[in-house]
Amino acid sequence: MHPKAAAGALERPLRARIRGQVGGLGAAFRFLTCLPLPGTHAGSSDDLGRALPYFPLVGLTLGALLVCLDGLLAPLFERPFVDFALLATLVLVSGGLHLDGLIDTADGLFGPGPAERRLAAMRDSWAGPRGAAAALGQLLLQYAALAALPTAGRWQALLLAPTLGRWAIVYGYVAFPYARRTAGLSLALKLGATPVAGAAASIVALGAASLLSWPTGPLLLAAAWLVATLAGRLAQGRLGGMSGDVYGAVEQVVEALTLLLFPVLAAGLPSPSGRGSG
Secondary structure, three states, X not given: OOHHHHHHHHHXXXXXXXXXXXXXXXXXXXXXXXXXXXXXXOOOXXXXXXXXXXXXXXXXXXXXXXXXXXXXXXXXXXXXXXXHHHHHHHHHHOOOHHHHHHHHHHHHOOOOXXXXXXXXHHOOOXXXXXXXXXXXXXXXXXXXXXXXXXXXXXXXXXXXXXXXXXXXXXXXXXXXXXXXXXXXXXXXHHHOOOXXXXXXXXXXXXXXXXXXXXXXXXXXXXXXXXXXXXXXXXXXXXXXOEOHHHHHHHHHHHHHHHHHHXXXXXXXXXXXXXXXXX
């Protein structure tokens, strides 16, 4: 084979692989956010199948948006309004996707009847009393957690919370069976939930957590793993597996827990700069 032809034959699979990963990155942003990106809302099934490794990166981007907004508003407004703006941005930029999952999970997961009835209840577009109470409690808890963040390290918590929340979604897809069998976006993501995808997302999440705040970040990642594991086992027992709504509920719980635990752990653990002092 001519050298140029051989080089072209090698370049084509490489270009296709790069295009596939770029498509997966775009699908992750379109699925998890309302940011104005080219293309359809979620992308093709193939793109969605490659999206999971990029979920923590999407969370890190949302965290960076919160940090920038916090820096812009803090000199102009009092803290209560700034915290409200941050919480509203987090909900709106994600399209309310995960909050809606929390509502549906609260309504269906703990409802009566067999798993099929619970799954059907989770698809009801109306929020029941359990779902409404869960959403209100979640918003109040996140607002209180934002208000309790100290000035020192606040930016780290804002970056970590959405990153670890979206990593928990990936872990749920990889570690637990999927409850529904009908075609949909979550099923396309489940088909791409390979151990390699889970490992890639975990490397990103652990690297970000370690670089942002050591050892607080990795401890918060461990807490996220515990929450996702308990939720996955509960959903497996009640529903036969996890669903898109349960993934969203897990993300919300991990996000709030990260904001709550960050100041506690950061205050109680020695920082690397403080080693050997005194």
